[in-house]
Amino acid sequence: MFIKVRRDTLIILMLAFILITSGRLMSYMSYASSNGTENGVAISGVIVKGNDIVPTDSIKTNIANVGFRSGSYIQGDTLITSKRKVPLNEALENARQAAMLSTLPGTTVAPIKAVDVKLDKNTGILTVNVVEDFSTVQVNQTSG
Numbered sequence: 411m412f413i414k415v416r417r418d419t420l421i422i423l424m425l426a427f428i429l430i431t432s433g434r435l436m437s438y439m440s441y442a443s444s445n446g447t448e449n450g451v452a453i454s455g456v457i458v459k460g461n462d463i464v465p466t467d468s469i470k471t472n473i474a475n476v477g478f479r480s481g482s483y484i485q486g487d488t489l490i491t492s493k494r495k496v497p498l499n500e501a502l503e504n505a506r507q508a509a510m511l512s513t514l515p516g517t518t519v520a521p522i523k524a525v526d527v528k529l530d531k532n533t534g535i536l537t538v539n540v541v542e543d544f545s546t547v548q549v550n551q552t553s554g
Contacts, residue, residue: 525541
């Protein structure tokens with residue numbers, strides 16, 4: 411059984427296939443060729459692991475305030491932001507401390523007791539491993 415397809419419909423389908431295929435190819439090529447800026451490796455993202463209660467947005471915001479955000483890049487052993495240059499080991503320690511200051515939204519409860527921060531200098535991805543411990547959290551209760 412043959413399906414009748416008009417010639418102009420076949421040409422339109424072939425052009426659509428070629429455009430989609432070439433678009434995908436161009437996006438893959440542009441991604442592969444842009445692994446960093448001309449100055450260094452750009453910070454491409456922050457991955458947060460191990461948190462159950464504290465929202466990842468809260469942790470990512472605190473780490474972005476330290477300097478690990480889009481627009482920042484790594485050049486050698488220095489983190490360069492739009493406002494300052496920080497040695498990488500100091501920036502990682504600042505990110506660790508900032509992640510530990512993350513609280514539950516609307517409270518002052520900070521259950522994060524340990525943080526491990528690792529930076530991949532080739533891809534610019536910052537990985538933050540968080541340990542939450544509620545056994546030592548001080549919660550002040552007021553009675554009326």
